[in-house]
Amino acid sequence: MSKQLPVKKNDYIEALFEDLTHDGNGVMKIDGYPIFVPNALPGEKGKVKIIKTNKKYGFGRLISLVEESPHRQEPPCPIYHDCGGCQIQHMNYEGQLKAKENNVRNVMKRIGKLENVVIHPTLGMDEPWRYRNKSQVPVGLQNGELVAGFYAKRSHEIVDMPYCIIQDKRNDEVVSLVKxxxxxxxxxxxxEEKHRGVLRHVMVRSAFQTDEIMVVFITKTAELPNKKKIIEAIRTNIPGVKSIVQNVNAKRTNVIFGDETKLLWGEEVIYDSIGQVKFAISARSFYQVNPEQTKVLYDKALDYAQLTGNETVIDAYCGIGTISLFLAQKAKKVYGVEIVPQAIEDAKRNAELNGFRNVEFAVGASEDVIPKWYEEGVQADVLVVDPPRKGCDENLLNTILQMKPKKVVYVSCNPATLARDLHVLEEGGYQTIEVQPVDMFPQTMHVECVAQLFLKEGN
Known part of the structure; x- marks a missing residue:
């Protein structure tokens, strides 16, 4: 006989919110049964209407607050409650940093089974607004009017956006002009329903160090109508524009970019730098969206690598070479591997741009390429990983355990998969020394981390 749930749909309950989920919902528990409630903060007591239940958890709607958190604030963005771009603007920045630290601490214990690892307070920003250097907005039609903005929460309905206070102001200006x-x-x-029309997305990249701007039109059609007039208007109205690009995506898909990219005007790349390292950024390049905090993150990775100038380093998931080139400043030799061929082309170009001769890049899956290097006699003193949200490939973790580099530096955008992978490495003879959360995305629940691991004596 199935166990009776402690609540049912349409019940009204009052309870304390204990935690936040990874998507910013408050969590209250009734007899151990979790209920997720948007717009609630830890430490608050609230009246909630149950709107949905299943076997393991339920969802509620906040009716009123009985006790408010000292971290609660009025969200500064006028469309915050409609837009799906941010999740925690109703929490002040001090509270956000603490919530992210708690999130990391909790998953390290629950998933990683790591009880004694030092988790540092989250490294935040002095000014946690206007930090994004890339704006990528879908375009649509509502009531006969062209709109552009972020999608509403849990939908494909576009919330028209006059401006976005986490985007660089210049990006707002370009999107507004393009509209x-x-x-x-x-x-x-x-x-997207009828698979008709021209403009799918507008993307703007702003370089924070050089002030160069790239504008990308992502279209369904091969031709962009009136493109000469549009190019002229952008050049006249946007100081700093260096590149205007069109990407064609004729497929019926939610993927933003298509295969064909063509230059409409200017240069194919814009340039930016993080610290002393310069980067060429194309329309399709992966480049961190918060350059100020990227430097904080990479400086910490460099610190954890403890390089003296004599080490060989392997950078798995190297992308366009951002971390590799940071490491190359202090290492004897750096090997970078990445599965995306275009990214490796960018990485090689960036190495050349900075005059680094001690870096070598290869295309392929880390779990295939690194064992080949190992067979060829490449012995890494330090191995750095910066995988996608799903974490490291199982075969790569096995390769690390076979190669036994003295140090592993793990850069992660997902604390849950980081904790899972650290547990595997700990079981294989490594010790996690410390984990540093870094706030790359203020006003959202996302948090990046850097973890430092040493190979235990006798392994």
Whole structure:
């Protein structure tokens, strides 16, 4: 006989919120049964209406607060409650940093089974607004009007966005101008249901150190109507624009980019730098969206690597070479591997741009390439990983355990998969010394981490 749930749909309950989920919902528990409630903060007591239940957890709607958190604030963004871009603007920044530290601490214990690892307070920003250097907004039609903005929470409905206070101001200006130009020149937005129209997305990249700007039109059609007039208007109105690009995506898909990218005007890349390292950034390049905190993150990775100038380092998941080139400043030799061929082309170009001769890049899966290097006699003193959200491939973890580098530096964008992978490495003879959370995405629940591991004596 199935166990009776402590609550049912349409019940009204009052309880204390204990925690936040990874997507910013408050968590209250009734007889151990978790209920997820948007817009609630830990330490608050609230009245909630149960709107949905299943075997393991339920969902509620906040009716009123009986006790408020000292970290609660009025969200500064006028469309915060409609837009799905941020999750925790209703929490002040001090509270956000603490919540992210708690999140990391909890998963290290629950998933990683790591009780004695030092978890440092989250490294935050002096100014946690206007930090994003890349704006990538879908375009659509609502009530006969062209709109562009982020998707509403849990939907594909576009919330029209006059500005976004986590984006660089110049990105807002470009998106606003492009909307006006499309209206003037009759450029139809893409309709994903009917698979008709022209403009699917607008992407803007702003370089924080050089002030260079790239504008990318992502279209369903091969032609961008009235492109000469549009290019001229952008060049006239946007100081610093160095590159105007079109990407064609004719497929019926939610993937943003198509295979064909063509230069409409200017240069194919813009340049930016993080610390002393310069980067060429193309329309398709992966480049961290918060350059100020990227430097904080990479400085910590470099610190954890403890390089003296005599070490060989392998950078798995190297992307366009951002971490590799940071490491190359202090290492004897750095090997970088990445599965995306375009990223490796960018990495090689960036190494050349900075005059680094001690870096070597290869295309392929880390779990295939690194064992080959090992067979060829490459012995890493330090191995750095910066995997996607799903964490390290199981075969790569096995390769690390076979190669036994003295130090592993793990850069992660997902504390849960980081904790899982650290547990595997601990079982294989490594000790996690410390974990440093870094706030790359203020106003959201995302948190990046850097973990330092040493190979235990006798392994």
């Amino acid at each position: 006006e130009l499309c209206k003037q020149h009759g450029i139809l937005p893409y309709d």
